[in-house]
Amino acid sequence: MGLKIRLARAGAKKRPYYHIVVADSRSPRDGRFIEKLGSYNPMLPSDHADRVRLSAERITYWKSVGALPTERVAKFLGHAGLAPMPVYAEQPKQSAPKKKAQERAAAGG
Helix, strand or coil, rough: CCCCEEEEEEEECCEEEEEEEEEEECCCCCCCEEEEEEECCCCCCCCCCCEEEEEEEHHHHHHHCEEEEHHHHHHHHHCCCCCCCCCCCCCCCCCCHHHHHHHHHHCCC
């Protein structure tokens, strides 16, 4: 049984609100969970105190048991100082010229 610390959506249409929960990785996103660990309200400004609320002692317990956070939750934990900030690989730019165009530009310019 793989445990995940992840977001479960709540709230109305076009007014999202998320609970941070620990759940079995096989259960659906908004389905059965084991425990609520906090909440995330994306409608609030990013500097607002209630945008992300976390229960620090319960999160450290579940991480010690082996629960893995998802990417978004790992980012929240990194900002709160409960885990190291996740490192993301640099994304390629799709609008960059392709190989042949770069060769033509190098030869002609």
